[in-house]
Amino acid sequence: MVRARLGEERDDDHELARSVATNRPDVDGDDGTLSSVRSLDRPFVILRVMREHRRAMRLTEIATAAQLHLATTQRIVNLLVRYGYVERDGLEYHLGVASLLNGNTYLMTNRLIQAAEPVLQELTSSTGLTSSLTVRYEFNAVLLLRASSSPPLRFQLPIGELMPLVVGGARVLAAHLDDSELMDLLEGVEKIPLASGVVLDRTEFIESLKVIRERGYAFGQGQREAGALSIAVPVFNREHEVIAAIQLSAMIEDIPVDVDALVIELKRASGAITRRIP
Numbered sequence: 063m064v065r066a067r068l069g070e071e072r073d074d075d076h077e078l079a080r081s082v083a084t085n086r087p088d089v090d091g092d093d094g095t096l097s098s099v100r101s102l103d104r105p106f107v108i109l110r111v112m113r114e115h116r117r118a119m120r121l122t123e124i125a126t127a128a129q130l131h132l133a134t135t136q137r138i139v140n141l142l143v144r145y146g147y148v149e150r151d152g153l154e155y156h157l158g159v160a161s162l163l164n165g166n167t168y169l170m171t172n173r174l175i176q177a178a179e180p181v182l183q184e185l186t187s188s189t190g191l192t193s194s195l196t197v198r199y200e201f202n203a204v205l206l207l208r209a210s211s212s213p214p215l216r217f218q219l220p221i222g223e224l225m226p227l228v229v230g231g232a233r234v235l236a237a238h239l240d241d242s243e244l245m246d247l248l249e250g251v252e253k254i255p256l257a258s259g260v261v262l263d264r265t266e267f268i269e270s271l272k273v274i275r276e277r278g279y280a281f282g283q284g285q286r287e288a289g290a291l292s293i294a295v296p297v298f299n300r301e302h303e304v305i306a307a308i309q310l311s312a313m314i315e316d317i318p319v320d321v322d323a324l325v326i327e328l329k330r331a332s333g334a335i336t337r338r339i340p
Contacts, residue, residue: 104128104130104134104138105138105141105142105147107128107130108124108128108130108135108138108139108142108148109142109147109148109157109161111124111127111128112124112148112155112156112157113157113161115127117156118151118154118155118156119154119155119156120153120154120155121135121136121139121153121155124139124155139155142158143155143158145160146158146159146160146163147160147161165222169206169221172206173339173340174195174197174206174297174305174306174335174339175195175206175207177335177338177339177340178195178206178207178297178306178308178335178338179207179209181308181331181334181335181338182194182195182207182208182209182308182331183209184331185209185308185310185327185328185331186209186210186211188327189310189318189324189327190211190212190316191211191310191311191312191316191317191324192208192209192210192211192214192215192218192310192311192312193208193209193308193309193310193311193331194207194208194209194231194308194309194311195207195208195297195306195307195308196225196231196232196235196306196307196308196309197235197305197306197307198227198235198306199224201226201227201243201246201247202224202225202226202227202232203224203225203226203227203231203232203235203307204222204223204224204225205219205220205221205222205223205225206221206222206306207221208221211312215290215311215312215313217287217290225286227239227247228247228248228251228254228267229254229256229282229286230280230282230286230292230294230309231280231282231292231293231294231307231309231311232294232307233270233271233274233280233282233294234274234279234280234294234295234296234304234307234309235296235304235306235307236271237271237272237274237275237280237296238275238296238304244268244271248264248267248268251264252264254267256286257286257287257290258283278295278296278325278329279293279294279295279325279328279329280292280293280294280295281293281321282294283314289313289314290311290312290313290314291311291312291313291314291317292309292310292311293309293310293321293324293325293328294307294308294309294310294328295307295308295309295325295328295329295332296332297332297335297336298332298336299336299339300336300339306335308328308331308332308335309328310324310327310328
């Protein structure tokens with residue numbers, strides 16, 4: 063075991079030596095120059111890289127993706143390992159248990175989740191459909207809470223999963239972006255393919271957001287999953303700013319015919335969450 067660990071450390075040393083031998087510029091500013099990645103940002107950049115890759119990574123991969131010098135990357139990763147945010151397995155690294163502990167604490171202490179949980183449970187009980195709560199993170203929606211129907215949906219995203227803002231109930235959040243944010247969301251996007259086989263062009267999508275904003279809900283059929291249907295409404299804070307979305311989901315054959323009644327239930331639930339937020 064000791065011999066194996068020494069071998070791994072030598073491999074890391076060899077990677078460092080090769081990096082120095084290439085005489086490549088120190089893009090993160092170790093030479094004292096100004097850097098696009100500030101010192102205090104670097105651990106978070108590395109954690110983000112590892113989260114987005116969703117697999118174990120070698121040190122050189124992390125350094126390349128984070129645009130940091132290999133020696134800098136190794137120092138920061140060693141620190142993250144020491145505090146449990148990253149774990150090492152041979153020559154590869156992956157997020158550590160401390161990241162999970164932080165996520166669990168977030169779920170336990172978030173006031174929006176605390177306010178929404180009993181409301182979603184009641185919503186699912188009254189409609190017989192799966193209800194969920196999402197918030198926007200950059201240009202994605204993140205699933206924070208779900209109250210499952212019985213029987214549950216055949217496919218359910220895990221809590222904490224990112225979803226694109228351009229499909230499904232997440233479009234409620236996209237509908238309340240300002241013009242600049244919407245252009246950033248759609249940068250480089252000309253076509254939006256849906257699970258149903260329908261393909262929206264950029265103009266059609268922008269027009270659909272106007273309709274969602276005007277009527278106050280998003281109705282989706284076969285958006286993210288073929289045969290699935292969703293209805294979502296925004297959740298506002300006391301200043302009438304959109305802070306989240308709640309959604310009812312089911313397979314098409316399980317949805318009641320009276321969609322308008324479901325929209326009323328959703329909007330009532332949204333108002334109840336707003337009133338419960340401190």
